[in-house]
Amino acid sequence: MGDVAVGARSGQGGEEPRGRSAGPGDPDAGHAAFSGDDGHAVEDGGVNEDGTRTDGQGPDGPEHGRQKKQQRSFWKELPILIGIALVLALLIKTFLVQAFSIPSDSMQDTLQRGDRVLVDKLTPWFGSEPERGEVVVFHDPDNWLAGEPTPDPNALQKALSFIGLMPSAEEKDLIKRVVGVGGDTVECKGTGPLKVNGKALDEPYVYPGNTPCSQDDQGGQFKVKVPEGHIWVMGDHRQNSRDSRYNTADKNQGFVPVDKVVGRAVVIAWPINRWTNLPVPDTFDQPGLNTQAQDAAALTVAPPVLALAGAVPFALWRRRRA
Template sequence: MDTEAKYSERDPATDPHPGESAEGSRSADSRGDTGTEATTESIWARLGIGSWRGMAVLGVTVITVVLLFSHFVIQPFQIPSGSMAPALHSGDRVLVNKLAYRFGAEPERGDVIVFDGRGSFVREGLEENPVSAAARGVLTATGLMDPDDTDFVKRVVGVGGDRVVCCDKGGGIQVNGVAVDEGYLYPGDKASEVAFDIVVPDGTLWVMGDHRSDSRDSRDHLGQPGGGMVPVEKVVGRADWIAWPVSRLTSLEKTDAFARVPDASARPSHGRMSGRSAPPAGVPMGSSAPGGIDG
């Protein structure tokens, strides 16, 4: 019994810090915890996060990074209408790839693009107040505000040099003499209620919505300055992904509808299409006047 008691009394002597009492050990542990907390606080203090000034700097840094990323790489846009259904629904938020056409590449037939319609789809208006314009740009870039009414999303149907005709005997569109099977059209829609026969000038695009009966697009500007053509330089980027709502999270796959369409250089310069000779670049030869399309 005495031996066991003495053995238990000797247990504290096995502590790696002889001479310290149990209270001393607990005190050392407490100092260790305090040191860790102090180290963490010191790190945050060095970063300036613990002060209002540090938080403000962090906020400005985050916003700056988001703005740069949005300006040069990817920008969110909200779809305002059903003109691109069924591919895009009203209220969808798409991510626009701004690098798609930055390094020599240009929009291709079938691409779904976002572009600035000023000077083509809408008249050039008065300049907005610089302060409000900057604020709007920040909110739009971060996805907190819808894009300007001057931004549009449409599908490229014709590129520079292409001859686009509607409608052929089958009621569809021809590009450079080849019928296009537009499987992406809204169910029940015709290729167009407005007949047209145009040649797309170099450096511009002929664009149309997928929901043809609910889309105001290049057809609505036939006969106007520019003839409904969108300058390539006005293209913001290519819509590559649907990011919201989560139930529709997906990528927008490229259509093969234009796979058989030859380059414009292969189109006969004096050929005939649908019984009519080729018009000068950008000059429509439709039998119907523009208009009559809602949306």
């Protein structure tokens, strides 16, 4: 008997052959094959001696070629991504937060030499001023750092510091605790306690073994009234801090102008085992610490701030409806 037919050609009552493979004697072998139910021919395209396809799709088909294109586009976009990252880092350092390195022992035990702190630079842009108890970084008001040794960073360190990827290389900055703001009367008698507006402060952050006030050195005994727009600052290591007490002969009489303040130190970021925030101690929240003028100023400022806070959501709601 002869071969059995498995199908008939179209128009003769049969079905188109599916997936017919070309035999060795087929003159069209290697050029076309039936694929799918519709019987359309798909070009094979062939393979070069080096294993690449003649149709340009690559050895693994169109997906492989698409991956190569994606890799090439990534490398082209990498410089743009780096540029955007650097710009963002610069903006963050300028307007939001900046790292500073602690070079001395004047804020022990709160801060140790070599600590890296992050300083909030955003809130001053909205009119916020330093408050009692905050640890702040400020520019040298009037040559407080005269005679102090200053490191000489290399060009790379300066560049990384400029964009905020390293602690500030600006060596004309200081870090102290605010103990008095505009209108306050700050006083030290004997070994303490330190008094603000007649209220004695309980200062657990003072360096162990130190007294809140220094009795045996010039400048340790004082009574000052802080002018508006200024602050009075002291280090937590009271017997090892050249702060407002010892700069009363400068042009600001030891007070630090508010516009010299860079921002508030909010967290110790490095080393990791010292990672912690820097809150305002409870001693500065005791009743009666504010003067009458400060309370009046707070009442004057509060309504506009609350009104603005309420107006913003309302304006956004109206805009969405429109």
